[in-house]
Amino acid sequence: MIHVVFNEADVNVLKEAIALDESLQGEVVQIKDDYAVGPLNNIYVGEGIAERRQWWNDVLAGGDYERKADSDEIDDYKTAAELVGTLRRDENEIIWIWAAQNKHDVCGYYWLLNYMKEFQGRVFILYLNNLPFINEKGGVFYPNWLHEIPAKEFLKAKKLAREITLSEFEVDPDEWTKICNENKGVRLLEGGKKLTQEDYDFYDAELKKFITVDWQKASKIIHQYLAKAKHTTGDAYLLWRLKTMIAMGMFDVQGKIENMKDFEIKTKAI
Template sequence: MGLIHIVFGQSSVPVLGEAVAMDEKMSGDILCFEDDLSVGPLFILDTKEGRAGRKQFWQQLAGISPLPTPAEEEPAPVAAPGTDEDPEDADRFNTLKAQLKEDPEQEVWIWAGQNARDVCGYYWLVSQLYDFAGRIHIIYLNNLPFLNEKGAVFYPTHLHQILPKEFLKAKKLARPISLAEYELDGDEWHRLMNENAGIRLLEGGKKIKGEPTLFYDKELQTQSGKEFVKAWRIVQQVTGKLKYPVMDQFLGWRLKELIREGKLESRGELKTIRDFEVKLPGESTDNAAGKDNTENPTTL
């Protein structure tokens, strides 16, 4: 019987897959939950209505121009979690639960890096797995040192930053989730659902703090200037300042909302962050220079 390894997000799958192939004691399948629960609505997510609201949120982030008409809608380059092209995490969870019921010996290892996405995913899972206590293990790589490709020590925040061979050391941290954790962490998940913040940030340990949806708007505006700059560069500059970066797609959506509100100007198609540029409202110096040159053409 192989293990079921759980990760949150596709970027963690390749490195963990390589690690699993290196050690027969880790042999098993990798189950990846796609939704990033650190952003967007969580209210009554345990109901069909809650999941529908969340699906609508992802459609907002899917690279579609603000207030599109049906004829103008463009498909997202990658299926967003919970869209029709991508099976919902609720379905994946139901399959997992069926496996655990069918095989009383089946064990699960939940892998979590020190970031809000993994921690929120853990809270969501643990709130529903009490019936399988003793068989569900957690490996939380919280503030732990690892070696990088050059042999230097670093402290990763995400699983994909870790070399496959380093996972073999991390497996020793696997431990069953305690009954107290099922209760406390299950309560924490319900708190997060009821709070229904726009985004959730990791403050350290497993402590999640909710913030409003517009939390990064001011920084996005600060990083924008009087000249047009590619949206992806603005996003990169903002995430580069953060200890725990928020997903690019979310910040791209916030840029579009700032454009819609007239707080930023844009040039190009408002699809992905690589398709348009932004700047602060008002005439740029480039435009002013261009106007002067047109009115006073240089003669040779």
Template sequence: MIHIVFQEADIEVLKKAQELDESLAGDVRIVRDDFAVGPIQNIYETEGYQARRDYWKTQIDYSPYNTEDLMHMVDDRLMVHNLKRSLDEDAKEEAWIWMGQNQHDVCGYYWLISQLKDYQGRISVLYLNNLPFINDKGQIFYPNSLHQILPKEFLKAKKLSRKVTLSEFEVDPDEWQKLMDENGAIRILEGGKKIVSKEADFYDKDILAGLTKEAQKGNRALQSILSKMKIKTGDVTLLNRMKVLAEEGLIELTGEPSKGWKEFDVKLKSATPTETEITTEANIQ
């Protein structure tokens, strides 16, 4: 059995679950790209693939992360190639796709499933869609990501496994094609597997709500923003939107983000006097 996840943190918790349940034994592989942001038009073609790599290079260059290391690490096309090879070499091999209720996982699922139609009957999906689990305090909660579940709770989660239907192999690639044609800057999950395209400024309100008039180090500012966000995205995406907001004069960003999360400060732009305020002040004088 081959397990496929979409977030790095999912790997560790799934491997711990495998130690508790031999029936979950199998190779764990990951789709690393976040298909919920950035260009996806013609993504399976050379031109579209290159446009997406160019997008990420620009985004990562502005961040503290090492661009070369990350760009080398994210090679999901190779992962799919190796997955197909494993399925071709062993007719009994199957793949389980583990998907949390968030746009990152669901977009990754759409990107992946559109390439696996030839393996219908051997691909299963486990979607944590509005399902209750028990957390480490013994309380019921509804996880939106796989890694939020305790390893022992995977014994319950595995019961959700079901084959991807022939109908889904028809409908889901069509839905992904629609999203590729829209080529929105941002994609969010509205419920079920419904993904909706949004404009590039979708997260700006969250950034502005998380900042104050007092300067904060980048790491602290991002922690504040992410803690308040209902729909979350990656730190690189937020940082690059901060850059745009600074260019638009809505926030102040000083320092060099590419050198580290603590190497820049960010705050709300100090309010400038309006024309009315200036006129009123002049009349008073």
């Protein structure tokens, strides 16, 4: 059994769950890119792969994660090839894809499905869609992310495993192809597996609300946004959007515009 997750924090909590239940024994593999943002056109061929990598390099330039897109640490195509190779060599191997109710996991699921078509019947989905769980304090909650679920609760979650149906293998890739061809910058989850798309500047209007007349470090603005906004995304993307707005002359800035802790922003002095 191979478990596939889409967030680094999910890896650890799932490993904790595996330690509690021998029936879950297996390797945990992470798909690392965030397919909820950035270009998707020709995403499975060289030209599109190169375009997306260059976009990430531009987004991360001069920031906390500079050049990470070019590192060997993130290569989902290699990971997918290894999964396919393992399944072809061992006809008894199966895959469990774990996804929670968020755009990041759902986009990762859609991206991965392209490589799983030939293994229908051996690929399972555990989609924690609007399902209640018990938190550490004994209260009922609805997790948006897998790592919010206590390890012991995963033992209940495993009962949700089901085969990805032949119909899903036909319909879902078509839906993903449509999304990729639209080639917008931001994906949002409406509910279930339904995605909508917006332009690259989608988060700007809400992000600007956290910029005041007083100097604040970019890191503080981003962390406030992540704590309070309805629609969130990664801090690297938000830092890129702040830098983009600064380049447009929208705010006053002081410090070196690189890492989010290196510079401060405030509204334009009149």
